Amino acid sequence: MGGLVNYVIRRLLFAIPVFLAVSVITYLITNAAGDPVQIVKFGIRNISPAQLEYLRLYFHEDLPVYIRYFYWLNDFLHGNLGQSLYTGSVVALIVPWIGTTLELQIPALALALAIGVPVGIYSAKHQYTKGDYAITTTAIFGISMPTFWIGIMGIIVFSYYLHWLPAFGAYSSYPPYWWGSPFMDALAHIILPLAVLTLVSIATITRLVRANMLEVLRQDYVLAARASGVSEFKVTFKHALKNAITPVVTIVGLSFGVLLGGAPALETTFSWPGLGKAFVFAATRLDLPTVLGITMIITIMVLIANIVTDLAYAVLDPRVRIT
Amino acid sequence: MGELLRVDDLRTYFYTEAGVVKAVDGVSFVANEGEPLGLVGESGSGKTVTVLAAMGIVSRPGKIVSGKIFFKGEELDHKSEKEMRKIRGKKIGYVSQDPNSSLDPLFTVGNQLVEVIRTHFEDTKDQAWDKGVKLLKLVGIPEADTRMRSYPHELSGGMKQRVAIARALAGEPELLVADEPTTNLDVTIQAQVLDLLKTLGKQLNMSLILITHDMGLIAEMTKRVVVLYAGKVAEEASTLEVFQTPKHPYTAALLASVPRLDRKEVLVPIGGGIPNLITPPSGCRFHPRCAYAKQICIDQIPPLEESGQRRLVACHRWKEIDLRRKA
Ligand SMILES: Nc1ncnc2c1ncn2[C@@H]1O[C@H](COP(=O)(O)OP(=O)(O)OP(=O)(O)O)[C@@H](O)[C@H]1O
Ligand code: SF4
Numbered sequence: 001m002g003g004l005v006n007y008v009i010r011r012l013l014f015a016i017p018v019f020l021a022v023s024v025i026t027y028l029i030t031n032a033a034g035d036p037v038q039i040v041k042f043g044i045r046n047i048s049p050a051q052l053e054y055l056r057l058y059f060h061e062d063l064p065v066y067i068r069y070f071y072w073l074n075d076f077l078h079g080n081l082g083q084s085l086y087t088g089s090v091v092a093l094i095v096p097w098i099g100t101t102l103e104l105q106i107p108a109l110a111l112a113l114a115i116g117v118p119v120g121i122y123s124a125k126h127q128y129t130k131g132d133y134a135i136t137t138t139a140i141f142g143i144s145m146p147t148f149w150i151g152i153m154g155i156i157v158f159s160y161y162l163h164w165l166p167a168f169g170a171y172s173s174y175p176p177y178w179w180g181s182p183f184m185d186a187l188a189h190i191i192l193p194l195a196v197l198t199l200v201s202i203a204t205i206t207r208l209v210r211a212n213m214l215e216v217l218r219q220d221y222v223l224a225a226r227a228s229g230v231s232e233f234k235v236t237f238k239h240a241l242k243n244a245i246t247p248v249v250t251i252v253g254l255s256f257g258v259l260l261g262g263a264p265a266l267e268t269t270f271s272w273p274g275l276g277k278a279f280v281f282a283a284t285r286l287d288l289p290t291v292l293g294i295t296m297i298i299t300i301m302v303l304i305a306n307i308v309t310d311l312a313y314a315v316l317d318p319r320v321r322i323t
Numbered sequence: 324m325g326e327l328l329r330v331d332d333l334r335t336y337f338y339t340e341a342g343v344v345k346a347v348d349g350v351s352f353v354a355n356e357g358e359p360l361g362l363v364g365e366s367g368s369g370k371t372v373t374v375l376a377a378m379g380i381v382s383r384p385g386k387i388v389s390g391k392i393f394f395k396g397e398e399l400d401h402k403s404e405k406e407m408r409k410i411r412g413k414k415i416g417y418v419s420q421d422p423n424s425s426l427d428p429l430f431t432v433g434n435q436l437v438e439v440i441r442t443h444f445e446d447t448k449d450q451a452w453d454k455g456v457k458l459l460k461l462v463g464i465p466e467a468d469t470r471m472r473s474y475p476h477e478l479s480g481g482m483k484q485r486v487a488i489a490r491a492l493a494g495e496p497e498l499l500v501a502d503e504p505t506t507n508l509d510v511t512i513q514a515q516v517l518d519l520l521k522t523l524g525k526q527l528n529m530s531l532i533l534i535t536h537d538m539g540l541i542a543e544m545t546k547r548v549v550v551l552y553a554g555k556v557a558e559e560a561s562t563l564e565v566f567q568t569p570k571h572p573y574t575a576a577l578l579a580s581v582p583r584l585d586r587k588e589v590l591v592p593i594g595g596g597i598p599n600l601i602t603p604p605s606g607c608r609f610h611p612r613c614a615y616a617k618q619i620c621i622d623q624i625p626p627l628e629e630s631g632q633r634r635l636v637a638c639h640r641w642k643e644i645d646l647r648r649k650a
């Protein structure tokens with residue numbers, strides 16, 4: 001157990017330089033294309049003098065770039081992400097976006113795991129049977145089709161033709177509500193994007209679990225457990241599953257960090273008012289403070305997801321703790 | 324001397340994409356109580372698959388195609404999975420080839436021992452834990468209490484193999500199959516593990532099947548030998564007879580490739596490789612590599628014939644050729 005605590009501390013300390021490095025890179029990229037104030041001035045024709053003045057202040061235009069970075073970092077660490085060029089404080093904007101994104105991503109991941117893991121196990125245990133072929137073929141479809149395409153198909157079928165589900169947004173701003181109440185309305189709105197997102201993740205998770213299970217079931221310790229009379233149930237769900245799932249935890253954890261940033265294509269397809277859609281929108285409007293703010297928030301989420309993933313791995317696999 | 328394990332004309336094939344691998348193709352032998360038996364043959368000759376098939380744990384794409392298996396006269400091949408679990412680990416213990424991979428890396432030694440103990444006995448967790456500690460002591464692991472809490476990666480190769488043996492003993496089996504128990508160990512550790520197996524056999528009144536490709540180990544550990552070649556029995560005899568008067572050219576070739584301390588001698592490796600088991604050579608499977616091969620060897624499969632008292636050999640020419648090692 002001492003090993004585990006040490007590992008956690010080391011891992012947290014290691015996150016600090018990573019965070020700093022990423023923030024430097026992010027900031028430099030925003031500044032690399034040339035003077036950001038000039039870019040905005042050029043890109044947004046009807047920009048007001050007051051907005052330009054604000055941008056000059058925000059970027060500390062008169063200072064060299066490495067000094068500007070520290071001003072910006074200092075602001076960031078104090079929770080000040082500046083003002084959007086259009087609609088007020090970036091922090092006030094981002095917080096609800098994060099909420100909306102999580103509202104979609106967390107249930108999607110939970111569902112995908114709840115379905116993908118058992119299906120993957122089934123597929124591996126029944127390798128080369130019809131069931132396995134059906135599952136692997138479906139999964140390949142799920143992976144190779146672009147999310148937004150499945151999304152559009154869903155909208156065409158279920159909204160346009162069948163009128164079963166709403167096609168846009170996360171809720172209706174005013175009555176009439178879908179299915180009678182605001183709560184049911186939100187439910188109706190989430191079904192399509194959630195289904196699309198879940199389907200794609202199920203495919204990925206199923207394939208991953210299947211491949212790992214097949215690999216693990218070939219291992220000597222599985223054979224040795226069987227040879228000692230241990231039941232096939234325990235062999236599968238204790239020994240094989242734990243070994244197979246450990247790498248899955250890593251991959252899911254890492255991709256979860258990215259998911260938290262919102263799936264830009266999917267959120268745009270469904271006009272889902274989350275971080276991903278906001279990012280695309282802000283970028284097209286050259287709203288640099290918002291773009292920078294969202295990028296840094298995503299960075300932090302990815303970092304947190306990385307740390308949580310590493311910790312989960314260390315809890316699952318005693319071999320990681322010593323390295 | 325009672326009969327423990329009888330394998331009768333066992334065939335186990337692997338249905339791979341490349342074709343049907345006839346890994347075990349008509350193997351028979353008997354392992355008796357108190358008569359350590361060696362299964363010897365080159366890599367890929369079907370030693371491991373034979374034993375796994377006997378225990379009913381060949382997994383896909385492998386399948387037992389035919390044959391009968393008896394333990395103390397009781398037929399195993401019609402038993403249900405549930406009944407077989409009372410054989411595995413409880414009647415027949417198995418120590419697998421590579422100690423570095425035979426323990427689950429994610430569970431402690433104690434967890435894995437307790438698991439097997441509680442599979443076979445109605446013990447509480449605490450009782451099983453105490454038994455586990457005793458088992459570790461029995462196989463010569465120092466500080467057994469602490470070691471119960473260790474993970475496999477915290478142990479040396481020799482220690483892991485001792486733990487694997489302890490687990491194989493946990494169900495108090497009457498027969499222990501040790502599958503190349505020393506191949507992946509340092510030389511000094513090898514000797515210790517062999518000693519341990521010998522002592523345990525006597526101490527626990529447990530019989531041994533030793534799988535190896537090393538004739539030296541066969542000489543040291545066994546009283547009887549079954550020589551396997553490409554999924555078939557080439558020769559079966561007492562260890563003494565096999566060394567003194569080998570009757571099958573393959574046995575002689577195996578012996579010639581073993582270093583001997585009593586004389587300076589050039590080792591003769593067996594030329595050629597083990598044949599493809601999807602389309603094995605016609606007639607005698609050894610004919611492409613056999614110095615004594617004649618036309619009949621290509622045309623006809625040699626039957627396994629009695630060549631003496633409790634001696635069997637599968638060679639068309641065993642009567643004509645003299646394979647005794649030049650003294
Ligand atoms: N899962 C499998 N799929 C296909 N073929 C297999 C499989 N397992 C074993 N075989 C084949 O069965 C044959 C016998 O294998 P087996 O493991 O019994 O050999 P062995 O005598 O134990 O050799 P070694 O000394 O290398 O352990 C080999 O030719 C191998 O290719
Ligand atoms: S049957 Fe022929 S080929 Fe086979 S071992 Fe005997 S002599 Fe050699």
Ligand SMILES: [Mg+2]
Nearest residue numbers: 370371372420
């Ligand atoms: Mg083997």
